[in-house]
Amino acid sequence: ILNVEQSPQSLHVQEGDSTNFTCSFPSSNFYALHWYRWETAKSPEALFVMTLNGDEKKKGRISATLNTKEGYSYLYIKGSQPEDSATYLCASPQTGANNLFFGTGTRLTVIP
Amino acid sequence: NAGVTQTPKFRVLKTGQSMTLLCAQDMNHEYMYWYRQDPGMGLRLIHYSVGEGTTAKGEVPDGYNVSRLKKQNFLLGLESAAPSQTSVYFCASSYSSGFLYGYTFGSGTRLTVV
Numbered sequence: 001i002l003n004v005e006q007s008p009q010s011l012h013v014q015e016g017d018s019t020n021f022t023c024s025f026p027s028s029n030f031y032a033l034h035w036y037r038w039e040t041a042k043s044p045e046a047l048f049v050m051t052l053n054g055d056e057k058k059k060g061r062i063s064a065t066l067n068t069k070e071g072y073s074y075l076y077i078k079g080s081q082p083e084d085s086a087t088y089l090c091a092s093p094q095t096g097a098n099n100l101f102f103g104t105g106t107r108l109t110v111i112p
Numbered sequence: 113n114a115g116v117t118q119t120p121k122f123r124v125l126k127t128g129q130s131m132t133l134l135c136a137q138d139m140n141h142e143y144m145y146w147y148r149q150d151p152g153m154g155l156r157l158i159h160y161s162v163g164e165g166t167t168a169k170g171e172v173p174d175g176y177n178v179s180r181l182k183k184q185n186f187l188l189g190l191e192s193a194a195p196s197q198t199s200v201y202f203c204a205s206s207y208s209s210g211f212l213y214g215y216t217f218g219s220g221t222r223l224t225v226v
Contacts, residue, residue: 044202045217046214049213089154102154103154
């Protein structure tokens, strides 16, 4: 079982604020890092799949960076909007496994 | 719309009853997964399949069985339901092992065992 950790567990920000949160994973035998967005009463949706150290991905106001040598990824949201309220999950595969191991998520609430 | 469809969406079972959850995908994905989601815990893998006719155990397989007789369908069975199996169950599929491609998730099945 791969230990994927996310922090903080929850976060409240005001509309218009920028925010970021962290995903930590074992740096040895790294293969890939996934980010998902999970809105209440819906299913998780893939945001980014990242594989290379130093990789940066962007989708609208959401971006992510990856540091495989130290074992962390940051997800940034610029100018948060109420519709950004969701739980953000990260996940990584374990070497030799055929599946992703998920963190417990960061629950973001954007206050209008 | 293409995607992953789970049925049923909700179910209440009595302890000891059996049921089957159906997951169907129309994206020609090879890999399919069953996860459960419990409060305060991340998604935990129950069983998975890397292709038609194959199944394998995940992190929490006890009390569940699965079958993948057709590529598009992945069934999760509970032979004798227990209150500890009260959870939200998510099916997911991916084009390959999922490492380079994101998972596509179904909408979930909320199961309560009383």
